[in-house]
Amino acid sequence: xxxxxxTSGSAKVGFTKVGGGKxxxxxxxxxxxxxxxxxxxxxxxxxxxxxxxxxxxxxRRFEKSLERWYTATERYALQLHEIDYDDYxxxxxNEYLRQQTPP
Numbered sequence: 021x022x023x024x025x026x027t028s029g030s031a032k033v034g035f036t037k038v039g040g041g042k043x044x045x046x047x048x049x050x051x052x053x054x055x056x057x058x059x060x061x062x063x064x065x066x067x068x069x070x071x072x073x074x075x076x077x078x079x080r081r082f083e084k085s086l087e088r089w090y091t092a093t094e095r096y097a098l099q100l101h102e103i104d105y106d107d108y109x110x111x112x113x114n115e116y117l118r119q120q121t122p123p
Contacts, residue, residue: 034055
């Protein structure tokens with residue numbers, strides 16, 4: 021974890037504002053707490069995307085949930101943006117196809 025927070029995770033922030041005491045500026049939380057906040061939000065948005073796609077006809081449901089999840093995460097791009105839309109959709113489609121193929 022230290023390596024992650026010292027390299028690719030060093031610029032990542034969470035959602036909670038911290039600081040701001042006695043002339044100190046506020047900033048968004050980093051480190052483990054920031055990672056927990058980001059992951060919690062990702063899971064929440066995934067559940068929300070899945071549930072909102074339930075009413076969609078089955079052949080389109082998977083794609084709809086992917087689109088909703090990505091759109092939702094982009095509302096919090098500072099915290100959650102990791103990959104461009106086309107790359108994300110391609111990765112998830114390939115992952116889905118691998119899961120559908122028997123070993």
